[in-house]
Amino acid sequence: MDEQNEKTHQRLSIADLEALCFDSLTRLQAQAHQAKPLARRIARAEAEGDQNAGMRYLLRCLEDLTLGRVDGAALPVLQHQNGVHLRCDIAHGFLPAAIDHALPRFLDVVDAQGAGFLGLCNGHSTAFMAQLAEDMAKRGFVALAMSTDYPCISLTPMAAPSLGRNPMALAVPDQQGQSILIFEQGQTLLTYEDVEHMVKQGKILPPDAALDDQGRMTQNPRAALDGSLLPLRGDYGFGLAIMVELYVLAILGAGASAQIAERSDPSDGPMRIGHCLLALKPQSYGQGGALDQFIQRLVTEAPEQLHALRRRQRFETALAEGVLVPQALLERIIAA
DSSP: OHHHHHHEEEEEEEEHHHHHHHHHHHHOOHHHHHHHHHHHHHHHHHTOOGGGGGGGHHHHHHHHHHHHOOOOOOEEEEEEEEETEEEEEEETTTTHHHHHHHHHHHHHHHHSSSEEEEEEESSSTTTTTTHHHHHHHHTOEEEEEEEEEEEEEEESTSSSOEEOOOOOOEEEOOOOOOEEEEEESBSSOOOHHHHHHHHHHHHOOTTEEEEEETTTOOOHHHHHHSSSEBBBBTTTHHHHHHHHHHHHHHHHOHHHGGOOOOOOOGOOOOOEEEEEEEEEEEGGOOOOOHHHHHHHHOOOOOOOOHHHHHHHHHHHHHHHOOOEEEEEHHHHHOOO
16 A cells, blocks of 8 residues: 555554454443454454445444444344244344354254254344354355345336345355355445445446436436445346345244335334344265365365455455554544
């Protein structure tokens, strides 16, 4: 990074990032059992270059704590287990605290049964789907994490948005005890956060990314905020968004995109997002060898296609050199 950018950014270690997150959250009355796991995952995301779950997301958490849209004292509850299906209520808190609460039981289920389905209801954000899948893969499981999201995709051009961008992440274990994030993606080219950021920067949208409220193509980010976002590659992205919606609703019976609170309207209350995690233990089905061979081919022949390797490289660089965070963003966090 050039000298001019160094002047507009501050370099922080991962430990410094985590401490800043924790201090900022607890200053706004988030309890330690909510703040600590959230701070840890935000710092990890920032180090890995995942801005949607990093310090920009911290700022949103602080704003939502102030507005009462998230409960910083929430106690997640394991509601029931039915065979390989486990359900946890996030209780309008942050997802990382619920993950810490539910994961030990869920790991036992998958290890014993060879498969498991974890549903988490009443969530605040879709951040950390990739981390959740990766954490399961590090324990030897094939994992698919999915989440509904506030509506941004319209079922027809003139209709109001009723389907979320519904991100998903797939991760697998490797032979060295590491996880390989095969991919993570939402089903639209941009997020509403991206569009809001482009409004502030005075930029135009790329073509074929959004519609205005009359169902017309637009590159005006303000018009897109009043309209809808287009799914990736048309029917391809639309189909994946529907798939995620169906899985979450089948496992949870809650969390439909159309029922998630409006982000721009604090009076609409907590977000009520639904998440689900599907995990398989390959050894339970005698398929470990074939899977290992295919994973090795992926790593050898298509490393540039694997999200995990890029994230891992960024994290290792951050461990050695720290992370450059925009000074303006840090100032907003401190002032929140």
